[in-house]
Amino acid sequence: MAVATKAKSQTAKQPTKLKPQKISGAEIVYRSLEREGVKYVFGHPGAILLTVLDLFLKRSKIKHLLIRHEQCAAHMAEGYARASGEVGVCLTTSGPGATNLITGITDAYMDSIPIVCFTGQVATSMVGNDAFQEADIVGMTRTITKHNYLVKSTDDLAETIQEAFYIARTGRPGPVLVDLPKDVLLGDGDYQLPEKVDLRGYKPTTKGHPRQIQRVAEAIEKSKQPLLYVGGGAIHAEAHPEIVKLAETAEIPVTYTLLGAGAFPSAHELSLGMLGMHGTAYANYATMECDLLIAVGARFDDRVTGKVSEFATRAKIIHIDIDPTAIGKNKTADIPVVGDARQVLVEVNKLIKPQERPLWKKRIQNLRTEYPLTFDSPEGAPIKPQEAIVALSEEVGDKAIITTEVGQHQMWAAQFYNFTFPRQFISSGGLGTMGFGFPAAIGVALARPDKLAIDIAGDGSFQMVMQEIATAVQYDIPVKVFLLNNATLGMVRQWQDLFMDRRFSEVDFESSPDYVKLAEAFGASGRRIVDKDDIRPAIQEMINTPGPFILDVIVDPDELVFPMVPAGGATKDMIVRDSRKKILQGKLSALPDN
Amino acid sequence: MSRNANNTKDDTHTIAVLVENKFGVLAKVASLFSARGYNIDSLCVGVTQDPSVSRITLVTRGDAKVLEQIRKHLSKLIDTFKVMDMGETDSVEREMILIKISAPKAARPEIFQIIDVFRGRVVDVSTDTITVEVTGDEGKIHAILNLLQPFGIKEIARTGKVALTRGAKTLKGAKN
Ligand SMILES: Cc1ncc(C[n+]2csc(CCOP(=O)(O)OP(=O)(O)O)c2C)c(N)n1
Numbered sequence: 214m215a216v217a218t219k220a221k222s223q224t225a226k227q228p229t230k231l232k233p234q235k236i237s238g239a240e241i242v243y244r245s246l247e248r249e250g251v252k253y254v255f256g257h258p259g260a261i262l263l264t265v266l267d268l269f270l271k272r273s274k275i276k277h278l279l280i281r282h283e284q285c286a287a288h289m290a291e292g293y294a295r296a297s298g299e300v301g302v303c304l305t306t307s308g309p310g311a312t313n314l315i316t317g318i319t320d321a322y323m324d325s326i327p328i329v330c331f332t333g334q335v336a337t338s339m340v341g342n343d344a345f346q347e348a349d350i351v352g353m354t355r356t357i358t359k360h361n362y363l364v365k366s367t368d369d370l371a372e373t374i375q376e377a378f379y380i381a382r383t384g385r386p387g388p389v390l391v392d393l394p395k396d397v398l399l400g401d402g403d404y405q406l407p408e409k410v411d412l413r414g415y416k417p418t419t420k421g422h423p424r425q426i427q428r429v430a431e432a433i434e435k436s437k438q439p440l441l442y443v444g445g446g447a448i449h450a451e452a453h454p455e456i457v458k459l460a461e462t463a464e465i466p467v468t469y470t471l472l473g474a475g476a477f478p479s480a481h482e483l484s485l486g487m488l489g490m491h492g493t494a495y496a497n498y499a500t501m502e503c504d505l506l507i508a509v510g511a512r513f514d515d516r517v518t519g520k521v522s523e524f525a526t527r528a529k530i531i532h533i534d535i536d537p538t539a540i541g542k543n544k545t546a547d548i549p550v551v552g553d554a555r556q557v558l559v560e561v562n563k564l565i566k567p568q569e570r571p572l573w574k575k576r577i578q579n580l581r582t583e584y585p586l587t588f589d590s591p592e593g594a595p596i597k598p599q600e601a602i603v604a605l606s607e608e609v610g611d612k613a614i615i616t617t618e619v620g621q622h623q624m625w626a627a628q629f630y631n632f633t634f635p636r637q638f639i640s641s642g643g644l645g646t647m648g649f650g651f652p653a654a655i656g657v658a659l660a661r662p663d664k665l666a667i668d669i670a671g672d673g674s675f676q677m678v679m680q681e682i683a684t685a686v687q688y689d690i691p692v693k694v695f696l697l698n699n700a701t702l703g704m705v706r707q708w709q710d711l712f713m714d715r716r717f718s719e720v721d722f723e724s725s726p727d728y729v730k731l732a733e734a735f736g737a738s739g740r741r742i743v744d745k746d747d748i749r750p751a752i753q754e755m756i757n758t759p760g761p762f763i764l765d766v767i768v769d770p771d772e773l774v775f776p777m778v779p780a781g782g783a784t785k786d787m788i789v790r791d792s793r794k795k796i797l798q799g800k801l802s803a804l805p806d807n
Numbered sequence: 808m809s810r811n812a813n814n815t816k817d818d819t820h821t822i823a824v825l826v827e828n829k830f831g832v833l834a835k836v837a838s839l840f841s842a843r844g845y846n847i848d849s850l851c852v853g854v855t856q857d858p859s860v861s862r863i864t865l866v867t868r869g870d871a872k873v874l875e876q877i878r879k880h881l882s883k884l885i886d887t888f889k890v891m892d893m894g895e896t897d898s899v900e901r902e903m904i905l906i907k908i909s910a911p912k913a914a915r916p917e918i919f920q921i922i923d924v925f926r927g928r929v930v931d932v933s934t935d936t937i938t939v940e941v942t943g944d945e946g947k948i949h950a951i952l953n954l955l956q957p958f959g960i961k962e963i964a965r966t967g968k969v970a971l972t973r974g975a976k977t978l979k980g981a982k983n
């Protein structure tokens with residue numbers, strides 16, 4: 214086994230000044246990570262990685278964390294990236310180590326999250342021979358990465374890693390995988406880098422076309438009932454100040470997607486909250502009534518539009534996105550603008566004049582009072598998940614960054630938590646990955662030690678990844694699990710409730726762990742509550758107890774998420790529940806004529 | 808793979824893509840088509856005058872919306888740097904086919920005559936067969952196949968289409 218060459222003492226900050234020199238592949242990997250400013254590597258070892266792992270022992274600049282399952286390493290890297298905007302990094306071994314990453318990589322791909330995954334690979338001479346722990350991870354991840362590489366020579370390694378980070382973080386961000394054969398890590402190669410990455414095939418357009426920007430400004434000025442529809446791209450682009458400015462100057466109400474939550478303050482008077490399948494009724498009705506829809510870093514996903522041919526039919530569509538393939542994919546744009554959301558909106562804002570839209574504002578206000586976002590909480594009934602979230606929001610508010618798993622609890626979190634800043638809400642949108650939230654929260658806690666990382670979790674999802682309590686305990690990461698425990702796969706149960714005559718098949722957990730004992734078994738702390746009165750004191754206990762904590766909140770399994778636009782249905786088919794728990798199907802006060 | 812030339816050709820497009828001449832690039836292009844459910848009728852790849860660049864010519868089908876997505880997605884791949892729908896400019900398109908025909912002595916004069924008319928080249932002869940090479944556009948290839956059919960076509964191999972713009976214009980330059 215090759216021994217890593219001695220560390221030279223030149224500073225990593227001036228890599229271009231380095232004279233060409235041969236150093237080991239492992240050393241190149243470490244230096245490259247240092248150079249990219251990587252602070253944490255989420256990894257799980259294997260024999261192929263020995264020389265790289267050895268460097269984490271000898272050096273202290275980069276902290277490697279030993280994650281219990283590679284899928285979670287990828288989600289942690291995602292959580293880190295989503296909370297910080299920096300690239301998250303994982304390192305796993307070949308074969309099963311690599312394949313275990315696939316769900317996390319796909320999740321990052323669907324939500325455009327910048328992560329770089331390094332995987333060990335069998336030696337280049339063995340590739341293709343079905344060698345022990347060989348898996349064609351480059352082939353498998355071809356359509357779930359923004360780009361991927363099999364590095365074939367140690368001389369290519371430094372440049373490849375530099376490209377990988379560049380590609381992951383620029384343009385529409387996304388996951389990049391670098392597959393590292395054993396001999397490439399063991400061999401010696403050049404550590405020589407170009408001044409800057411210049412790829413002839415990759416030149417993202419960041420500046421919007423001036424003519425299109427002009428058209429956007431004109432359309433906004435002419436519109437009577439404009440609506441901003443903000444997606445995750447706005448957060449990646451740090452476009453939130455421009456969105457607030459545009460909304461306030463031109464008096465435009467704002468609705469956001471699950472991934473756009475946080476890009477505009479939930480409690481702002483122009484905020485309509487989330488739209489889509491479980492969006493607020495007033496946001497969804499506003500999409501039906503608006504005459505101009507300004508999509509910013511959003512992709513007209515089917516969970517947002519429902520039946521797309523009936524989505525925002527009265528509206529002219531402006532679509533601002535850095536990815537040309539997102540534009541015109543699901544919905545034709547009248548004014549497409551390819552560019553970075555922030556850069557485009559900066560230009561748009563230069564052209565925007567203050568406007569007032571009293572009628573539209575009034576209409577929105579009426580929709581809001583007619584179809585409020587509510588829930589019942591009868592005296593003596595079990596804890597309602599919504600009230601638990603409201604309490605959490607009121608108790609911790611902007612001190613916390615919230616992650617979620619996938620299911621009912623996720624939708625309630627998006628609906629009822631009061632988000633005040635971008636990157637405060639971190640959730641698996643495109644892929645809808647149960648088990649995302651807990652590892653993501655660990656990544657969040659590392660990225661933002663100034664905030665409290667809280668996973669609003671479902672019990673089904675948490676059971677998929679609960680081994681990571683060990684990771685949190687080992688590194689003393691103060692991550693909190695706010696477990697909305699309905700002892701069931703609530704979201705699937707909801708569909709059975711509404712669409713299968715309440716035939717509940719294969720969703721209820723007849724056996725669940727004792728989550729308090731579970732926490733304790735791992736060396737963490739926990740508490741269980743069943744009474745409404747205990748919610749707030751328990752939240753205080755959770756945030757005041759150092760280290761990882763599971764708050765097991767026993768909630769009503771029969772509670773359903775409303776409003777709901779049935780899958781494939783149109784917005785007008787939305788099921789709204791009024792405060793008397795009556796289900797109002799498609800009831801909508803007459804549309805105004807204009 | 809091959810299409811009947813009599814079918815409506817409106818939605819068939821020949822797209823030329825300049826790509827990095829690197830390991831795995833063709834796989835990325837092919838994966839894109841399968842992952843997104845786009846058709847590939849033919850695909851042809853070879854290195855260009857610049858050894859670092861390969862040119863992929865592919866024939867695909869779809870309405871305007873699908874075609875737009877195909878072009879955008881091809882452009883989006885990191886290793887592609889020029890994508891062009893050859894139908895949008897004046898271009899020459901050619902395909903080469905090798906046809907092995909059963910050719911008993913008696914039939915040979917007639918077969919040779921057909922080959923001659925189509926300016927094909929006989930590249931191999933055995934006691935029972937003739938192998939002919941024909942180059943042309945889709946219409947020509949379809950026509951000779953039709954004419955040779957009655958003699959018994961034993962095997963064919965087609966290259967798929969390649970195309971170049973007419974005149975001085977080339978595909979060089981920035982993406983899109
Ligand atoms: C990995 C994975 N498997 C299956 C699903 C399908 N699914 C969506 S929500 C859900 C139930 C989630 O249950 P839980 O985490 O307890 O949340 P709840 O809905 O009860 O709040 C399931 C099974 C999924 N999204 N992800």
Ligand SMILES: [Mg+2]
Binds near residue numbers: 672673698
């Ligand atoms: Mg549950």
